[in-house]
Amino acid sequence: MKKLNLVVSAVLVLSLLAGCGSNSASNETGSGAGSNSAANDTAPIKLTWFDKNTGDAFTNPVAKAITEKTGVTVEIQQPTGNPLEKLNLMLASNDLPDVLMLDRGSDIMNKYIASGAIIPLNDLIDQYGPNIKKMYGDTLKKTRSADGKNYYLANWYGLEKYPVFGFLMRMDMLKELGVGDKVNNGEPFTAQEFEDLLVKFKEKYPTVDGKPSIPMTLNGEDMGSVQWTFKGMFGMKTYYEENGELKKDIRDPRYLDMMKFINSLYNKGLIDKEWATMKTKQYEQKIAAGNVFATANASWNVGAPNTLLKADAPEGTNKEERQLYQYKVLGPNIAADQTTYGPKSSLGWDGVTISKTNKDPVRTIKMLDYLASEEGQYLLMWGLEGKDWDMKDGKHVPRQEVLDAFTKDWNEASKTTGIRKWTWMIKNGPGSDGTPYDLIGRYKSDPTTDLAIKNLADTAYDTAPYDNLGPAGGTPEAIMEQKVGETINKYYLKMALAPTEQQVTDMYNQMMKEVEAAGLAKLEKVYNENYQARLELWK
Template identity: 55%
Template sequence: MRKRIVMTAVLAGTMLLSACSSGNNKVAENVTKGEETTSTTKKPITLTLFDKNVGDPFTNPVAQEITERTGVFIEIQQPTGNPDEKLNLMLVSGDLPDIALIDRREATLNKYIAGGALIPLNDLIEKYAPNIKARYGDVLSKSVYEDGKNYYLNNWYGLDPDPNWAINMRMDVLEEFGYGERALAGDSFTQDEFLDLLRKFKAKYPSVDGNPSIPMTVNAEHMPTIIGSFKAMYGMKTYYEKDGRLEFIVRDPRYLEMIKFINTLYTEGLLDREWGINKAQNYEQKTSSGRVFATAGGIVNEANSAFRAQNGEDTHKLFYGFKVTAPGVEPADTTFGPRSSLGWDGVGITVANKHPVETIKFLDFLASEEGQYLLMWGKEGMNWNMENGVHVPTQEALDAIRADWAEFSKTTGARKWTWMIRNGLGEDGTPYDLMFRYNRDNVNQHALKSMEGSTWDTALYDDLGPKGGTPDALSEQKIKDIIDNTFSNMVYAKSHAEIDDMYKKMIDELEANQAVKIEDIYTANYKVRMELYNNAESK
């Protein structure tokens, strides 16, 4: 029956309502069975779980503790090839695991829902999952399907408070030019101050070690991040919101101001002449050479590692992240930290699962505060101890993480099973992510201050475009290509007047390619999403 539901939905386009109704009947049957066995079965049940990220057997210390606490043993299913292809094959064949971890960014997740392969979780959460209900909060409301139900639980959910993008500047140069105290305190800089610093660097250091200096460079392989970092200075987000509509960001008057600023950097020789073609290797060589003062995007790890190796761990010759604010923009209004609160994966219970009650209880334990520390820190008394109400890792654990974190994870089980993970800090203020968030270097620690308050949630704005493969999707792509090509041309323009002409021509091309129609789709989909979200929140 289950196989027939999935096959019919995928291959013959069965109505969603029918599939969901049938799925609900299965849930009711299986919940009853689950309730009957919970009180009588002491031997652990075995559930199959598809996870593209890990294939280790469920036998390490953390796994054993989870089984002891929940009565569930996990049989891991990991694909040998493309995980998305494997998921689609399982969907078509009906050979489903009990639990599926599916990338939220792939269309496969919606195929599983529309095909009736995942059961709705709302009643199970309400009845058996107090931790999920309390800790997920409005993440559940933001994740409802078009029928208003939840078919998966988000993994790596909640806004990650860690800094994302920044304008990175060398601390030693900032100190040399009289900005040391402000820089060390994590203060922001205005656009004019940043421009002045670039000019001073070029004037004082026309060359470094016999090579021309580069006041600012970027990694062209991450161009969306670079453009996003400049947009962040102006407080721009995904769309230009005007009169209740979502429009292409290029319609925002601040976009044209941003282009003219970047053009100024280029025409004055402050921006690397190869900004648009720098490969990662070229970028790393330049930033590590000492010829560069500033860059945009993520933390400059490779160059900073090279500087520490050359000058010692305490050197100030390092790139630090800062907010740079455009005219009229307050530091709190910058948008350097676009993050989705909905995470990377969806954890779904399939219609093949004969133990939905035990499964949701298992997931609820993992989602609990206790479960999170077990998953991410390992066993208490082995990797960490509770001291005065605070989780404290043992020195042996910290040393082992520094020496080889992958081996530490494999042997102890800490951070091996990353399911139902919540971003950020635990109730005692320690980070859930022991390995990568507990001990931070000076640059990372500084960024927590300098970039604070710049994170914003992209969740309600993601994936609002036309359906793939449609004429509207082709129009949208053509419009994006026009915008990308014009962006580069405007940066290279010889004057701001020429930029104005190019910009006007670009807008005309957008209109000729049905930009308004695509914006109508963005707006309509956004309104539907907000209605679903608000309805879910009001329940």
């Protein structure tokens, strides 16, 4: 019996050792994570992946390299129609892909979390996500749901000091108007200086190439860009914060001053009379025609007309200067460091999630961990070493032919090389060698972008604490918020186009009465409750 017990004990010990060896292997991180992988970590596996941003097959060189590293091939599912409709349909039918990229903080994300359609990632990250922990850091704390769990990995995360909105003016015309010393020295313009430039332009150029000159035009179809640019000028943020309490931005004393300024420019004939009803295509055509001096927008939204302006530059003129460049304009009594032209969330735009029907969450998180790693980020955004880039003196150096290909045809270059085609778990900013993860968007820029960075990078601020503080969809407060928003938008245009300044004030007072009646105070209570809950969650 004693001998039998020894044999049984030996078998148990061997079994336990075998089990521990198996568990140890399965707990190892995937390829590229900095440790040895278990044999089955790169065995072929296919994941279905919902990505509203691209419908291309997972067959380009970068995709093949990902499969080689992780063993995972991806079947991309992209809707032919409205992505939101497709997501709602998948949720209702329980026909879910393995991985979904959803808008972070959106109602659809909240629906997927509440219904249990996507799984919490905390345990998976703890066991198999060393790169995720390293790269995301405190971002994981800030993207937790109310229950304290992480259901997604943020995309385009990390606060980036990069310009967003600003006032754009033709550089060649600025020089002709006598302010050549300020065209590229980083100095801001005061509100009065800006207005004076609009007046001088109108006086100096009654017509341009036989067309009536337009001192300033705006895109009526993109009211967000218009509003955020002027708010940036007056140092306004998402909410008006007073004694630690959040209030709707319309309560900010600077809001009425801002509306009076816009109205003043309009009534002095310095803003295009047609702007409020103008569509994006018309807006771009007007700028490209060459008779517009200024606009208010994000710099990338005037890329197309700027290209045409350069192409139409007369022989012997400086083509680069025949473009709209982005500048900082200071509202009255607003210091340069108080402007807020650069609202950006450090938590990004999308969230990569794993569905409850995913048959291998461990392999999935290991793949995501590799993509989140520095090696994975450079693969996604720079392509293949030795083909698209080389490591020289410890730095990533892109090959010139790759940069040239993207300059010639961005979409074709991305499709052919795979560079920047699969933008998953992307981190803003530079890697450990100082080169930006986003090769095409940040490594090599054009003169308009360079000057925008010089003029406006310091206006960036993090909107993450204020993002998505509104009421949950389907609640009475959600209906109130819709009504309040519609009322504000209606009066914004009315105030901007009012015949007199007194009418601007009267309309503002009427707007405040209507939004109060629509439930503004109750909404602000929701904002503050959600805000305090968020701050508590982030501790």
